[in-house]
Amino acid sequence: MKAYVFPGQGAQFTGMGKDLYENSEIAREMFEKANEILGFRITDIMFEGTAEELKETKVTQPAVFLHSVILAKTLDNFTPEMVAGHSLGEFSALVANGTLAFEDALKLVSQRALAMQKACEIKPSTMAAVLGLEDAIVEQVCNEIDGVVVAANYNCPGQLVISGETTAVEKACEALKEAGAKRALILPVGGAFHSPMMEPAREELAAAIEATTFNQPICPVYQNVTAAAVNDPNEIKKNLILQLTAPVKWTQSVQQMIADGASLFTEVGPGKVLVGLIKKINKEAETHSA
Structure with missing residues (x-):
């Protein structure tokens, strides 16, 4: 079975999507539509902007989403039998399997980015x-730290991202090194994504998601929150709302997709981060970058 996977924040690079814009009429139309919806020319920043400009959350999330979705639209024989996305990538996956219309998803991604930005500024x-380190040890250490710090991204065996209050995360890093972690390093991110710190953003996004039409998908999406195949639009909606404060179960999602018959994983979007993670989750898996 053909599985298509979509990357999240962090995969962006200067010049992303420029070749699509220049070589495809469909891509050009979609990019221009996006400029209109967002109210600024995101294409200028994607094609010519600095790494610093691209790193702004209000730019990064729509930029990665646009690159993925427009690339998928221009692929020959794009017939997914299962889809999944890492964090933000779940929105790209939901356009790919027909759950969300392109315009609706872009509006949600933009609102998500701004809501997360605001939540990051609170504390x-x-x-x-x-x-x-094994996941169970990381979880245990986080539980023993005072303050908010939780497992946020189960990326692949031996690579877990934690998230929370700055002081609690710093304390956890020290404790994890003592527990035998090879490395525990603070990431250059705007805040504690996929943790209880995102509760204000979750509430804000929930209203926008509830007001959006979710269609019957053409194939299941393996959602971050459950790591299981979901076909029901109402369940997809519920999981998408929970996603901001819940961990990204990427390792578990890939394992489940393989168990359910995924024979080829194609990463659609900027970079090759997910292909690398999938190989670490299962070295036998056949992977490809679109």
Whole structure:
């Protein structure tokens, strides 16, 4: 079975999508529509902007989403039998399987980015990558730290990202190194994504998601929150709302997709981060970058 996967924030690069714009009429139309919806020329920043300009959350999230969705639209024989996206990438996956219309998804992604930005400004918070420890040990150490710090991204075996209040994350990093982590390093992110610190953003986004039409998908989406195949539009909606404060179960999602018959994973979007993670989750998996 053909599985298509879509990257999240962090995959962006200067010049992303420029070749699509120049070589495809469909891509050009979609990019111009996006400029109109967002109210600024995101294409200028994507094609010519600095890394610093691209890193702004209100730019990054729509930029990665646009690159993924427009690339998928221009692929030959794009017939997904299962889809999944890492964090923000779940919105791209939901356009790919027909759950969300392109315009609706872009509006939600833009609102998500702004809501997350606001939530980040309420209290100092951050994320850290923990390498070389079992998930259960990382979870246990986080539970023992005073303050908010939780497992946020289960990326692949031996790579887990934690998220929470800055001081709690810093304390957890020290404790995790003592527990045998090869590395525990603070990431250059705007705040504590996929943690309780995102509750104000979740509430804000919930209203926007509730007001959006979710269609019957053409194939299941393996959602971050459940790591299971979901076909029901109401369940997809509910999981998408929970996603901001819940962990991204990427390892578990990929394992479940393989168990359900995924034979080829194609990453659609900027970079090759997910292809790398999938190979670490299962080295036998066949992967491809669109």
